[in-house]
Amino acid sequence: MKRVISILAGAAMLTGASYAVAELADGYKAVEPTSEDSPLTEVISGYEFRIKSTQETQDDDFENPGMLLLDQAADQWSVAEGSAEKSCADCHGDDPLEAMQGVGSTYPKFTEKGDHRAFRNIENQINHCRTERMGAKAWKYDKPDLLGMTVLVRHADRGEPVNVVVDGDAEALFERGKEMYYTRYGQLDMSCAHCHEDNYGNYIRADHLSQGQTNGFPTYRMKWQGVGSTHRRFKGCMKNIRAEPFKVGEDDFLALELYTSWRGNGLPIETPAVRN
Amino acid sequence: MKLRHAVAVAIFCGLASGAGAAEIAPGDVKIVEGALDTPLTEKAGDPETGRAIFANRKQGNCLACHMVTDLLDTEQFHGEVGPALDGVADVYSVGELRARIVNPKSELPDTIMPSFYRAGGTNRSAEKFAGKTILSAQQVEDVVAYLQTLKE
Numbered sequence: 001m002k003r004v005i006s007i008l009a010g011a012a013m014l015t016g017a018s019y020a021v022a023e024l025a026d027g028y029k030a031v032e033p034t035s036e037d038s039p040l041t042e043v044i045s046g047y048e049f050r051i052k053s054t055q056e057t058q059d060d061d062f063e064n065p066g067m068l069l070l071d072q073a074a075d076q077w078s079v080a081e082g083s084a085e086k087s088c089a090d091c092h093g094d095d096p097l098e099a100m101q102g103v104g105s106t107y108p109k110f111t112e113k114g115d116h117r118a119f120r121n122i123e124n125q126i127n128h129c130r131t132e133r134m135g136a137k138a139w140k141y142d143k144p145d146l147l148g149m150t151v152l153v154r155h156a157d158r159g160e161p162v163n164v165v166v167d168g169d170a171e172a173l174f175e176r177g178k179e180m181y182y183t184r185y186g187q188l189d190m191s192c193a194h195c196h197e198d199n200y201g202n203y204i205r206a207d208h209l210s211q212g213q214t215n216g217f218p219t220y221r222m223k224w225q226g227v228g229s230t231h232r233r234f235k236g237c238m239k240n241i242r243a244e245p246f247k248v249g250e251d252d253f254l255a256l257e258l259y260t261s262w263r264g265n266g267l268p269i270e271t272p273a274v275r276n
Numbered sequence: 277m278k279l280r281h282a283v284a285v286a287i288f289c290g291l292a293s294g295a296g297a298a299e300i301a302p303g304d305v306k307i308v309e310g311a312l313d314t315p316l317t318e319k320a321g322d323p324e325t326g327r328a329i330f331a332n333r334k335q336g337n338c339l340a341c342h343m344v345t346d347l348l349d350t351e352q353f354h355g356e357v358g359p360a361l362d363g364v365a366d367v368y369s370v371g372e373l374r375a376r377i378v379n380p381k382s383e384l385p386d387t388i389m390p391s392f393y394r395a396g397g398t399n400r401s402a403e404k405f406a407g408k409t410i411l412s413a414q415q416v417e418d419v420v421a422y423l424q425t426l427k428e
Contacts, residue, residue: 187390187405189381189398194388199357205333205340206353242405 028201031161034265039197045267046210046275049201054222058274066220066227066272070155073148082136088149091133100156105163105269108258110170119173121257122150123229123249141249147227151218154271161268162215164261173251177259180252186243192260195237212237213264214257216273227272230257299413302395307382311371315420316378316393316413326422329415336411336419341389346426358389363428373423377416392416 028049030042047055057063077096078089092099108121112128120128126149127138139146166174181192195204196212203209217230224232231248234256238245246252300316315321329336330344331351339347341357348354368376375382379391391397392411401407411419 183399185398185400187398187401187408187410189390190388198388202356203353204355204357205337209357238400239402242402244400244402 031266034161034163035262038263038265039193040211040263043264043266044200044211044213045215045264045270046213047216047270047273049208049210050275054274054276058216058270064220064272064274066151066218066274069144069148069151069218069227070272072144073152076145076149077152082130082134084133084135086134088129091129096152097156100153102157102160104154104157104271105160106165108254108261109165119170119251119254119258121230121249121254122153124254126150126153142229142232144227147218147229150229151227151272154218154269157269158271159268161266162261162264164258164265166258166262170258173255173258174262176252177255177257180256181259185238186241188241188243190241192237192256211263212260213267214261215264215267216270216275218271219273219275221275223276230260302393302409305378305393307375307379310375310383311369312375312378313369313371315374315417317417319414319417321414321417321419321421323418323421323425326415326418326420329411329419330422335415336392338419344426361423361426363426365424365427370420370424374416374420377411377419377423392419 028042028044030044030048033040033043047058050058057065061067074096076088078087078094080087080090088096104122107125108119110117111120111125112118116128116132118124118128123141123146126146130136131138139149184191184194192212195209199209200211201209214230214233217233218227219233220227229248231253234253235245235248246256298318300314305312305316327347330338331347333340338361339351339354341355343354343356343360343362345360345362364373376389378393380387380389381391381394390410393409393413393416395409396407398406
């Protein structure tokens, strides 16, 4: 998998459609969209819209509170569990950051073959390994065990460009996610695009609107006093517009996660990012 | 037409009896050429109350998107999503301002601005808010009264 990415990155450099970081007039660092179909002309991490002290907390691994979960997960990696009495390390090798290179940047996607084939994000894939391979119980969504291991998998690709695939089998989900992104929800009757496409860079009351990118997730959020998943963030945005959110970990949000991730293709992964 | 007539009669009756109950229901609102000239309630809007509703995060929260110089003293964060509303009463008639709050989508179908007094038409509203308008008829009138004070 790692090889695929470096080939892609190499091709991108040759064609000039690159992951090289450019300074824009308004001061945000941006990358160019990797697809001609992207509605964005500049792809910008949420990091750019945060105040300096928040950015500094993210930049310093000793200060970044998200790193605590990473350490816990690294310990958990080699703990055997379940009826198979296996650990992650038994299948993937002892060094999680090495084993998981080239993985986190490509999710969500179809994983496994035959009957087990399904569209999964990292959280669901981890739980799939637990229930099917380890004979262990699935971890709860947005609880420290699952968040920590998801952080670990993504962190192994920190600095690598987000690189989700949206054609082939994934196309139907991509289209569904796209439709959701532009659908108005809730009593306030707004779509994701109203805030994150039409208004990024603007303040909505005290909040500096970003492009709503997912490259920092799972993210440490000061408001949460902890780390949360992409789906938790989606849920929060839907609640803010007084909508009934979709269910975390399930198909609707998986489709939205795929589409939103695609909008951020090319952005370096920051997990665990720090946000306010 | 028939509807508007009925509403007018209802308002008239309300006034005559002094009952104070007459109010145009969200489903009966008819915006004509971007304006809603008939007040939603018979009680005149109160600009001071409207000013508070404008700033209140759980009510109008208009300040989330609109800067207003008049509120700079008391409110720290003014949004940038919509235009500043200084002098807005010089530009729009009362009826146009009312229509803009009741249902801006009647003129601007793609706008981000919520419709504050519209019946239904939303998707997946949280249970607590489903079938309800964001502001009450009287609150809309109060906000309209406040906007009318924004002259340069």
